[in-house]
Amino acid sequence: MKIAASADVDETAELGEGTAVWHLAQVREGARLGRGCILGRGAYVGPGVRIGDNVKLQNYALVYEPAVLEDEVFVGPAAVLTNDVFPRSTDVDGALKRDGDWQADGVVVRRGASVGARAVVVAGRTIGRYALVAAGAVVTRDVPDFALVAGVPARRIGWVGRAGVTLVEKGPGRWACPRTGEEYTEAEGVLTGPLGIAESG
Numbered sequence: 559m560k561i562a563a564s565a566d567v568d569e570t571a572e573l574g575e576g577t578a579v580w581h582l583a584q585v586r587e588g589a590r591l592g593r594g595c596i597l598g599r600g601a602y603v604g605p606g607v608r609i610g611d612n613v614k615l616q617n618y619a620l621v622y623e624p625a626v627l628e629d630e631v632f633v634g635p636a637a638v639l640t641n642d643v644f645p646r647s648t649d650v651d652g653a654l655k656r657d658g659d660w661q662a663d664g665v666v667v668r669r670g671a672s673v674g675a676r677a678v679v680v681a682g683r684t685i686g687r688y689a690l691v692a693a694g695a696v697v698t699r700d701v702p703d704f705a706l707v708a709g710v711p712a713r714r715i716g717w718v719g720r721a722g723v724t725l726v727e728k729g730p731g732r733w734a735c736p737r738t739g740e741e742y743t744e745a746e747g748v749l750t751g752p753l754g755i756a757e758s759g
């Protein structure tokens with residue numbers, strides 16, 4: 559474990575073996591990170607957030623509670639995983655809203671998925687396994703496994719494999735990764751991964 563002197567890691571946060579927290583990053587109370595994670599400069603992990611193994615949060619990535627990030631997730635620089643669809647600072651009487659006055663709705667990022675630089679994911683949405691969110695996208699709907707989504711609002715523009723490379727169509731419903739040769743099948747908008755494992759389960 560390596561924590562930079564200027565990082566702010568709450569004493570109730572749990573970090574797994576080999577996890578590194580760089581300068582000015584903040585990990586709030588009760589957050590749990592697995593093994594081998596890297597938090598870049600200025601990254602933020604909200605209270606109680608759950609993060610798996612080998613996850614990378616790039617510089618100034620902001621992960622608001624109660625987000626859940628599974629193993630091998632990548633969150634690009636300055637990306638924001640939000641937690642409130644209709645945010646307000648105060649109630650109608652002007653009183654500051656506090657924890658308990660509103661319901662936080664966390665983003666879920668499933669195994670191996672990546673969120674590009676400066677992308678925003680709206681509260682409560684799920685990014686499917688090995689999906690790739692393009693730089694600058696705004697995700698307003700759940701993203702299927704292996705989907706490559708881009709734009710505002712984010713729309714699917716292709717499929718990516720586990721290696722993060724755009725898949726090439728080999729025939730009706732048949733896709734392959736040009737880097738690994740792994741094959742995928744598509745049926746009714748759902749892509750199923752190699753080795754007969756349905757990644758969409």
Ligand SMILES: CC(C)(COP(=O)(O)OP(=O)(O)OC[C@H]1O[C@@H](n2cnc3c(N)ncnc32)[C@H](O)[C@@H]1OP(=O)(O)O)[C@@H](O)C(=O)NCCC(=O)NCCS
Nearest residue numbers: 634635673674675676690691692693694695708709715724
């Ligand atoms: C989305 C992405 C994977 C596409 O890569 P690619 O297939 O090499 O893309 P291309 O440059 O061939 O572009 C394909 C099309 O998608 C569009 N496009 C590419 N990136 C886009 C983005 N971020 N948002 C919207 N559209 C995008 C291109 O304009 C092009 O459109 P066109 O066919 O109408 O001209 C890539 O551009 C991207 O955003 N990667 C994430 C980078 C990132 O944030 N890294 C974080 C670590 S620093």
